[in-house]
Amino acid sequence: MTDITNLPPEGGPSLDLTGKDIAVAGQWRLFWLKFKKHKVALVSLVVILFMYLVAALADFIAPFDPNATNARFTYAPPQSLSLFHDGSFQPNVKQLKMTLNTQSMRREFVPDPTKPVSVGFFVKAPQPYYLLGLIPMQTKLFGITNPQVGDSLYIFGADRLGRDIFSRVVHGAKISLSIGLVGVFMSLILGVTIGGISGFFGGWADLAIQRFIELLRSIPTIPLWMGLAAAIPVGWPPLRTYFVITLIVSLIGWTSLAREVRGKFLSLRSEDFVIAARLDGMSEIGIIFSHLVPSFMSHIIATLTLAIPSMILAETALSFLGIGLQPPIISWGVLLQEAQNIRAVAQAPWLLFTPAAAIVISVLSLNFLGDGLRDAADPYESVS
Amino acid sequence: MLRFILKRIVFAIPTLFAVSIIAFIIIQLPPGDYLTTLMADWASQGGAVEAGTVAAMRERYGLDQPIYFQYYKWIWGILTAGDFGISFELGKPVTELIWNRLGFSLLLSLLTLCFVWAIAIPIGILSAVRQYSISDYMATFLAFFFLAVPDFLMALSAMYVMSAWFGQSVGGLFSPEYVDAGWSFGKLVDFAEHVWLPVVVIGLGSLAALVRIMRANLLDELSKPYVTTARAKGMSELELLIRYPVRLALNPLISTLGWILPAVISGEIIVSVVMSLPTTGPLLLRALLAQDMYLAGSLILLISVLTIIGTLISDILLALTDPRIRFQ
Numbered sequence: 001m002t003d004i005t006n007l008p009p010e011g012g013p014s015l016d017l018t019g020k021d022i023a024v025a026g027q028w029r030l031f032w033l034k035f036k037k038h039k040v041a042l043v044s045l046v047v048i049l050f051m052y053l054v055a056a057l058a059d060f061i062a063p064f065d066p067n068a069t070n071a072r073f074t075y076a077p078p079q080s081l082s083l084f085h086d087g088s089f090q091p092n093v094k095q096l097k098m099t100l101n102t103q104s105m106r107r108e109f110v111p112d113p114t115k116p117v118s119v120g121f122f123v124k125a126p127q128p129y130y131l132l133g134l135i136p137m138q139t140k141l142f143g144i145t146n147p148q149v150g151d152s153l154y155i156f157g158a159d160r161l162g163r164d165i166f167s168r169v170v171h172g173a174k175i176s177l178s179i180g181l182v183g184v185f186m187s188l189i190l191g192v193t194i195g196g197i198s199g200f201f202g203g204w205a206d207l208a209i210q211r212f213i214e215l216l217r218s219i220p221t222i223p224l225w226m227g228l229a230a231a232i233p234v235g236w237p238p239l240r241t242y243f244v245i246t247l248i249v250s251l252i253g254w255t256s257l258a259r260e261v262r263g264k265f266l267s268l269r270s271e272d273f274v275i276a277a278r279l280d281g282m283s284e285i286g287i288i289f290s291h292l293v294p295s296f297m298s299h300i301i302a303t304l305t306l307a308i309p310s311m312i313l314a315e316t317a318l319s320f321l322g323i324g325l326q327p328p329i330i331s332w333g334v335l336l337q338e339a340q341n342i343r344a345v346a347q348a349p350w351l352l353f354t355p356a357a358a359i360v361i362s363v364l365s366l367n368f369l370g371d372g373l374r375d376a377a378d379p380y381e382s383v384s
Numbered sequence: 385m386l387r388f389i390l391k392r393i394v395f396a397i398p399t400l401f402a403v404s405i406i407a408f409i410i411i412q413l414p415p416g417d418y419l420t421t422l423m424a425d426w427a428s429q430g431g432a433v434e435a436g437t438v439a440a441m442r443e444r445y446g447l448d449q450p451i452y453f454q455y456y457k458w459i460w461g462i463l464t465a466g467d468f469g470i471s472f473e474l475g476k477p478v479t480e481l482i483w484n485r486l487g488f489s490l491l492l493s494l495l496t497l498c499f500v501w502a503i504a505i506p507i508g509i510l511s512a513v514r515q516y517s518i519s520d521y522m523a524t525f526l527a528f529f530f531l532a533v534p535d536f537l538m539a540l541s542a543m544y545v546m547s548a549w550f551g552q553s554v555g556g557l558f559s560p561e562y563v564d565a566g567w568s569f570g571k572l573v574d575f576a577e578h579v580w581l582p583v584v585v586i587g588l589g590s591l592a593a594l595v596r597i598m599r600a601n602l603l604d605e606l607s608k609p610y611v612t613t614a615r616a617k618g619m620s621e622l623e624l625l626i627r628y629p630v631r632l633a634l635n636p637l638i639s640t641l642g643w644i645l646p647a648v649i650s651g652e653i654i655v656s657v658v659m660s661l662p663t664t665g666p667l668l669l670r671a672l673l674a675q676d677m678y679l680a681g682s683l684i685l686l687i688s689v690l691t692i693i694g695t696l697i698s699d700i701l702l703a704l705t706d707p708r709i710r711f712q
Contacts, residue, residue: 222650223684230672231413313534342543356537363532
């Protein structure tokens with residue numbers, strides 16, 4: 001990925017797409033030129049980078065501790081931000097006044113226009129924390145400027161225990177988005193190794209591996225994942241559960257990559273440059289890693305990008321069912337566990353729709369991005 | 385043709401064997417064997433356990449034997465006597481619990497497949513014929529959107545919309561008064577009133593993918609010379625479309641059954657859990673959470689076997705409709 005972003009964007013010398021430049025442009029340059037034309041993919045790239053940035057800086061961006069409970073604000077609705085108070089510029093939300101609806105016997109919250117809670121950027125954090133686990137910090141990106149008793153800032157509402165959904169979604173991004181990346185990395189290793197063996201050596205190894213892949217793909221994934229995930233002992237430390245869940249989720253993901261790699265190996269195996277390298281006395285492993293792999297790297301990146309969303313969805317589904325990650329860990333799937341009860345959702349729809357929006361936006365942009373990368377991986381198709 | 389079918393069936397046997405091994409591994413995965421779990425369960429209920437019973441059950445499941453022998457005993461029981469073991473949580477043989485639910489799972493999956501096909505083909509055709517029109521862009525956007533929404537989110541949202549906006553409670557496949565009633569016309573109508581929502585929810589994800597495939601296939605065909613020839617002969621546009629390119633574009637669509645079916649079954653399981661439908665999904669989840677492994681393993685085995693059989697049937701269907709596959 002770094003290679004793509006390092007390439008000179010708009011500012012560089014403009015290329016003559018029909019002339020000589022295209023003939024001498026390197027593989028990555030062609031890739032970038034083609035990708036740039038796909039506007040939706042370009043926007044998706046920005047969205048995805050932004051989401052990963054939010055995930056990385058979760059401690060700074062989330063205004064509150066995601067596990068801090070507040071019994072006073074059970075199922076508090078989202079508070080809308082207004083920019084002015086009493087005719088002067090002062091970003092604020094209105095304090096929530098709780099009333100008991102005597103008919104439904106439910107607590108209801110109404111904003112009290114006379115009591116603004118002023119909101120500002122770079123406020124002091126309730127507790128000092130370490131950004132990225134390294135940098136000691138005292139400020140949060142935004143929050144209540146002068147917290148008093150009874151003040152609250154729930155921009156996405158609160159859950160059953162009065163925890164801030166916004167902070168939880170931001171913290172959930174850390175786990176949910178990183179599972180995609182870690183899972184894809186495992187798929188990459190499995191896929192390139194197994195697909196490479198299959199395509200490069202051919203013969204019975206190829207046959208056996210292809211049969212095995214077909215087998216894995218013919219089993220419905222959810223029951224298989226469920227069966228494997230349910231075997232994880234409940235008492236395991238969160239980190240271990242996290243890695244095993246990632247492993248289970250990537251169990252299927254590698255197959256499409258292995259197929260892609262195999263196909264490329266098969267078509268490149270008899271190319272002149274491979275034969276030349278072999279005649280020069282290069283070892284098979286050397287040929288694979290210094291000639292074959294670089295030549296289809298762009299395809300691999302595209303396939304990997306398309307594999308991330310399916311892993312995010314798998315983790316979400318497993319955690320939602322209660323057999324994936326468990327509550328002390330915060331992921332989007334764990335957040336959705338709260339929405340399992342349809343009565344709770346009817347009372348507090350934000351329990352469902354806020355994490356859902358995060359999932360849909362990230363999966364949608366990853367899909368668009370992957371599509372754009374895949375088109376760009378065949379640079380000669382329409383650029384020339 | 386017969387040779388082709390036989391060959392496919394023979395090819396399916398190793399796959400079935402491998403699936404049974406995977407199911408067996410899942411049964412064996414939780415720590416401790418089946419009987420230790422059972423003992424713990426009985427002991428927690430305060431029941432005394434007779435030593436004789438334990439020994440008899442050890443013998444019955446071959447728990448003292450090496451692992452391959454246990455597998456042999458398990459699979460042999462299934463193949464010869466249809467004995468899937470006992471669900472310790474519910475204290476009943478697994479066979480008593482699963483068939484009814486498996487039947488509903490199968491029915492739901494079949495209905496979903498029919499729904500997906502019936503909707504995807506016309507939309508795909510429309511999208512291809514009116515390429516780059518507003519309806520094409522709409523279809524493409526919706527396709528991508530529904531691909532990004534997981535099944536269970538769709539199910540939850542649908543239930544929320546139904547209950548918040550239409551004031552209807554959603555869940556189950558029958559109204560309470562029909563659950564235990566025998567089949568009648570009234571029950572059938574009631575079933576239809578309940579089943580459409582899960583069918584739509586499960587189908588939407590696959591629907592999106594199918595529309596994309598149908599559109600791409602048809603676009604490939606539409607640019608071929610024979611279409612121009614037929615048009616030059618003065619054939620009406622609709623007749624031309626239905627007679628040649630659509631029929632050709634349908635063929636690759638049949639082969640997608642191979643992956644649509646696993647996807648639909650996966651979706652069916654998770655949507656059933658959310659909507660509490662009387663299918664395999666809730667039973668499987670409950671069995672897994674309670675570590676009732678014989679029940680869970682049997683369900684996973686049967687679901688996978690059904691999927692493989694479904695894929696086999698789709699292969700044969702494809703060969704029936706497309707001679708090029710048969711003579712390869």
